[in-house]
Amino acid sequence: MKSNVTMKDIAKELNVSIVTVSKALGGKEGVGEELKKKIVECADKMGYRLNSLARSMKEGYSYNVGVIVSEKFVGPPQAFYPLFYQYISQSLGEQGYSMIIQVLSLQDEENLVLPRAYSESKIDGLIVLGQISLPYAQLLQSCEIPIVLLDFYDERIDIDSVVSDNFCGSYEITSILIKSGHRDIAFIGDIYATSSIQDRFLGYYKALLESGIKLREEYIINDRDKEGRYIELAFPDKMPTAFVCNNDVVAYNLILKLREMGFNVPDDCSVVGFDNSVHSVISSPQITTMGVNLEEMGKTAGKFIVNKIRKENKRYGKVTIKENIYQRESVKSLVKINERLT
């Protein structure tokens, strides 16, 4: 048992009723200014802390939001999911909510055991971070609790989700190359491999189209075999002046390869990547890249879930968040300064 100061203690101290204390501390109508001030001061002096549990009992809301992440994402230090937590937390905090994080064990996911925070009614809403098995997602959906999926989406379930926009991001970074005067731009990646690589390819294509640059087949350079292993790149006869790589690892290796071949980056060729992973920072030169906008995504998910809690029928659907550009050193502008001015 904690020996905490309660409203009762303050009421006794000041010879007023508990109701009045509650109103004063809660900023509600119906207390004289002077008395209110006295109560607030007294509470402060006595080290009073609100017992939000008691309030929650009355209201039926815990003012907590749960974030669950599958155990399969726990571990590898390259993982970026944990970076979301802090942004979600900040967003929730601003809205008066706290964040409860729970790792969903592989067994619980498999056996469809609901997260404890939920079964103990500790949370008013749930953010699911990253992919989760379809049956589990369906289980969650059947619970009468607002849910937002973060960085994950499945057509077979109809839950609001916040995802990154690969297509847009690729379009943007390719456009930057074009604006920098590049017209011979290759795309490196297996455009049949995953839907996100496909989207990145299509964003690249859109940027070309928009600038009237023809898509050349030999400028679509495959980087992996059917098993997903990276392969030697087959460069076209006429070297492009810029490469859009489907991720930073590929960009990193490309830069090494180009150097071997006698091409310097960015002086001879420009290179851009995706993901803003450590490879982009560790590379020399550092790689200009598009990366998931963690902050924007986390804060959006935080806002959505709180809004959903407040208005139970609120729907958002699948919301895409633009990626962030990280301008570094691997792109050279072919446009002369005086040309730019004209």
Added chain:
Amino acid sequence: MKSNVTMKDIAKELNVSIVTVSKALGGKEGVGEELKKKIVECADKMGYRLNSLARSMKEGYSYNVGVIVSEKFVGPPQAFYPLFYQYISQSLGEQGYSMIIQVLSLQDEENLVLPRAYSESKIDGLIVLGQISLPYAQLLQSCEIPIVLLDFYDERIDIDSVVSDNFCGSYEITSILIKSGHRDIAFIGDIYATSSIQDRFLGYYKALLESGIKLREEYIINDRDKEGRYIELAFPDKMPTAFVCNNDVVAYNLILKLREMGFNVPDDCSVVGFDNSVHSVISSPQITTMGVNLEEMGKTAGKFIVNKIRKENKRYGKVTIKENIYQRESVKSLVKINERLT
């Protein structure tokens, strides 16, 4: 208002008292086996969820632990702090606790504003992840709530803490080199720079001492100037066969440098690092390194805080956790296989 199933509903359904339902569901003494089973089944069927808030009200415990981290650690993708969360969460989960994470804003840290989770009585204990300003730590200490510091320690305050053991880790990895037959082992790092580098140097020294290897001054190679910028390494005339680097970045660059100089790693020289950072993985060859044992540290902090909540006077002091070795490819054994057998 949620329209949740409560014990009252179950009681009505089964024509028993709420007390009996509470006992049955709580696994307490004093209910007939048969009735108990019936109640549990009924609760299941009706989709009953415990309202832990109500329980907490009675008991005075929230069964939540807060984790706060200063905003100054939020952002850089190299940060490893977020990786702690999942381990802490797992540890707390096993003990029946949930984890509430809160980022402490720079303003709140500066203005000594207590974390909301605390001032709203949402948590029974607090884990502080990473360094926090001394005044703030003192403020927290003055609160009547159990606290554990994680990866941070300050002599001026007397709060239980869980930190990584640089000294031991360095001793261990150096010993491994020695066991592999190396005797000419250099240490690379500015031994006056930080206390953790100092500890790593001393661990290295201890391993030498233990094996009767003399510490040679020219084998302590400084790697940075007074402003902390990395400098050219001054290699000794007689090249060592192994290098203990004070971190992975240094090890990474050393390997490149050695290659330039015509030394191959690990065939001509072995190299080990510290931190298990991405540099150790990205390097070619990958670097054998000692790294913070995130899992062990997180779980230890989780256990400590719960124990402290349960027994209010429990003290641990400063607890060091051994680092983990990550054996990779940058060490060559000089011991022949048949020698090993003898």
Added chain:
DNA sequence: CTGAAAGCGCTTACAG
């Protein structure tokens, strides 16, 4: 084994 009563700390109508 079963259950009526009291209480955890607060808030929300509703009276005065």
Added chain:
DNA sequence: CTGAAAGCGCTTACAG
């Protein structure tokens, strides 16, 4: 403006 009463959902003694 001030406050007595009821209630949020549960648990803990204590009777029967």
